[in-house]
Amino acid sequence: QVQLQESGPGLVKPSGTLSLTCAVSGGSISSSNWWSWIRQPPGKGLEWIGEIYHSGSTNYNPSLKSRVTISVDKSKNQFSLKLSSVTAADTAVYYCARITSGYWGQGTLVTVSS
Amino acid sequence: SYELTQPPSVSVSPGQTARITCSGDALPKKYAYWYQQKSGQAPVLVIYEDSKRPSGIPERFSGSSSGTMATLTISGAQVEDEADYYCYSTDSSGNHPNWVFGGGTKLTVL
Numbered sequence: 769q770v771q772l773q774e775s776g777p778g779l780v781k782p783s784g785t786l787s788l789t790c791a792v793s794g795g796s797i798s799s800s801n802w803w804s805w806i807r808q809p810p811g812k813g814l815e816w817i818g819e820i821y822h823s824g825s826t827n828y829n830p831s832l833k834s835r836v837t838i839s840v841d842k843s844k845n846q847f848s849l850k851l852s853s854v855t856a857a858d859t860a861v862y863y864c865a866r867i868t869s870g871y872w873g874q875g876t877l878v879t880v881s882s
Numbered sequence: 883s884y885e886l887t888q889p890p891s892v893s894v895s896p897g898q899t900a901r902i903t904c905s906g907d908a909l910p911k912k913y914a915y916w917y918q919q920k921s922g923q924a925p926v927l928v929i930y931e932d933s934k935r936p937s938g939i940p941e942r943f944s945g946s947s948s949g950t951m952a953t954l955t956i957s958g959a960q961v962e963d964e965a966d967y968y969c970y971s972t973d974s975s976g977n978h979p980n981w982v983f984g985g986g987t988k989l990t991v992l
Binding site for chain 1: 883915919924925930966970981983984
């Protein structure tokens with residue numbers, strides 16, 4: 769059973785960079801799957817941020833593309849998210865997932881505040 | 883940008899059939915996925931590739947797709963099915979697909 773676990777700071781200052789890592793266990797990140805980041809602001813719906821393949825190919829949400837970088841570390845079986853120039857609007861629960869297979873982490877709340 | 887449109891809310895009595903729709907221009911060509919999310923929990927996949935049910939999901943959950951609309955049907959809805967439901971799909975962009983979630987539908991069973 770594939771399991772995913774998000775980790776990273778729960779508080780980021782405005783204009784800073786949000787950095788999260790997703791550790792994958794029970795399966796290889798080099799399998800033929802796309803690995804995604806999703807976020808959910810408090811009380812709001814789900815928003816797809818982007819995805820990465822083990823080869824390093826990425827697809828991003830056009831509305832976030834200028835600020836997002838997703839990378840993969842096959843040696844550690846994990847992938848990461850960086851979101852730059854954050855504002856309070858980026859406060860959300862951030863999930864990593866293999867969306868179309870139904871594997872999700874439990875999510876981590878990131879608050880943008882000084 | 884691509885959008886998937888869902889009704890904000892659906893309400894049924896226990897035992898009735900609940901239908902939640904998802905409208906999108908690319909749905910004739912792209913699969914729809916359906917997620918259930920209960921308060922404070924991560925989403926759970928209930929339907930994939932329009933109509934397939936993952937193991938462990940009750941048979942009362944079914945999915946269909948016709949033209950630009952996908953539908954999640956809960957036959958004989960139970961109180962425990964009360965949750966937010968999201969559809970998920972992609973546009974038809976070739977090399978760089980844009981995946982989107984619908985706005986979500988709050989299902990009330992009472």
